[in-house]
Amino acid sequence: MENRLKELRDERNMTQEDLAVKAGVSRQTIISLEKGKYNPSIILAYKLARVFQISIEDVFIFEEGEE
């Protein structure tokens, strides 16, 4: 699943560590998410969307046939 985490983070001048602290995860998790290696749980996706104050669909791009 693709996501716009890096783009959103850059727009807000946030470091990976800042985002990790705000979402309550490790920096490694943010790195994995940005590289598209790890798909988050719905709770983490919600927390990340809340950090950017946008909806989950605006952060994560789900395409049919990915599951």
Added chain:
Amino acid sequence: MSEKLRKTTFWITILILAGLGIWHISNGLPGFGTGLIGGAIGVTAGRLIRQKKIRELQNKGLNPYDERTYVIAGKASYATIISGVLISGLFILLGSTFGPTVSVNPYNFLGYCLSIIVLIYIFFYYYYNRIM
């Protein structure tokens, strides 16, 4: 398992190891006893260093035990079970067909099995940590 229970279990295990080490030394097996005490000291030092690193991360507000850690641990556990079953099955099949009949010390044998399982788990944990 809560942090308090984990800590208690760890220190009880270390005490048992060190106690057994002292017992072996006083009963004429200084090599084994020293090995046990050395192992207990090594594991304690390793854990204390790791705990310090984790505390530093937590003080920064990071969570080193987040959901990704549990996903990796789950995948590593599953891979360990599958490979453990396959390796054991193959070993039993080939050993019972072609291997010689040997007598083994069950405690040593269980120790080897446990070590192999732990090593396979560590291998898979690092593997999934790299690819995820």
